[in-house]
Amino acid sequence: MSEVRVEVDGRTLTISNLDKVLYPRTGTTKGEVLDYYARISPVLLPHLAGRAVTRIRWPHGVGDSSFFEKNAPRGTPSWVRTVEVPTSGSRGESRHGDTLVFPVCDDLATLTWMANLAALELHVHQWSVTRAGRVRGADRLVVDLDPGEGAGLGECSTVALLARDALAERDLSCRPVLSGSKGLHLYADLPRRLDPDDSTALAKEVAEELTAAHPKLVTATMTKARRTGKVFFDWSQNAGSKTTVSPYSLRGRETPTVAAPLTWDEVAEGADDPLALEQLRFDEVLDRVAEQGDLFAV
Secondary structure, three states: OOEEEEEEOOEEEEEEOOOOEEEOOOOEEHHHHHHHHHHHHHHHHHHHOOOEEEEEEOOOOOOOOOEEEOOOOOOOOOOOOEEEEEOOOOOOOOOOOOEEEEEEOOOHHHHHHHHHOOEEEEEEOOEEEOOOOOEEEEEEEEEEEEEOOOOOHHHHHHHHHHHHHHHHOOOOOEEEEEOOOOOEEEEEEEEEEEOHHHHHHHHHHHHHHHHHHOOOOEEOOOOHHHOOOOEEEEOHHHOOOOOEEOOOOEOOOOOOEEOOEOOHHHHHHHHHOOOOOOOEEHHHHHHHHHHHOOHHHO
C-alpha cells in the first residue's frame, strides 16, 4: 500500500493509494478525488459546516460495493469534531445505545480525511448543531425532484419552476441544484428554525398541491409504479433522520458527477429544451465555480 504523509491546515494525515482508480469508466483516481475536494472546499465547506455528515464510501471504487457510514469510524483522528445525536435506535448504527456519533466537517483537514476513506458522497441533514453539540431545528427546506421512467431533467425543470412559484407564495425563495444523479434538488432557507416534522409537513403540502394541480406531471407518492412519466416530488427528505447529498459533493455514479448548483435561467432552458441540461462532472463544476463563484450562495 503506497502512503504519503501530508499536512493540511496544521494537521498531519497519512494519504494512501493515490493512483487507485475509483471511477473505472473515466479512470478517475483517488488522487483526483482528493484534488477535487481540496479545490472545491472554499465553496463546499460552508454547506457542510455545523452539520452531521453521513458518508457513502466506495473503498474499491464505484464498480464495487458501497456502504453508508453515520458513526465516526474506529481510528477517527482526535482532532475531528464529532457530535452525539439522539436516535430512535436504528439497529447496528450506534455504539452508544441511544445516540449516533457523527463527524462534523468544518475544515479542509476533516474533508481530506473523509475523501481519503473513499467517502465520495457527503450527505447532511437540514438541521445543524451548535459548537457545543446541541441539535438545532431545520434552517432550510429541501425538495428532491426524482424523475420516474420516461421522464428526465426536462420534466424536473418544469416541476422546479412550478415549485419555485409555490414556495414563493409562502414567502420562500429557493435555489436549484443538479442532483448529480437523475434529477434536481431545490433548497429554500427558512425564516426561522422549524422542527423537522413541521418543515416536512410544509414540503408535503407543496407536493400535494402541485400533484393536485398537475397530476400528469407530478406525484407525491414514492411508489415507483405510479411514477412513470412523472416527477416524484420527494418531500420526505426534510425528516429529522433523513439526509440529502450536499451541494458540491461528488456522486458515486459511473462518472464523477457532482451535486451542482444552477441558475434559474439554466432551469428555464431545461424546461424548454430537455437536451439543454445535463448532470455535470467534477471538472466542469470546478470551471463553473472559477467563473461564477458559488451559485448556491447567491
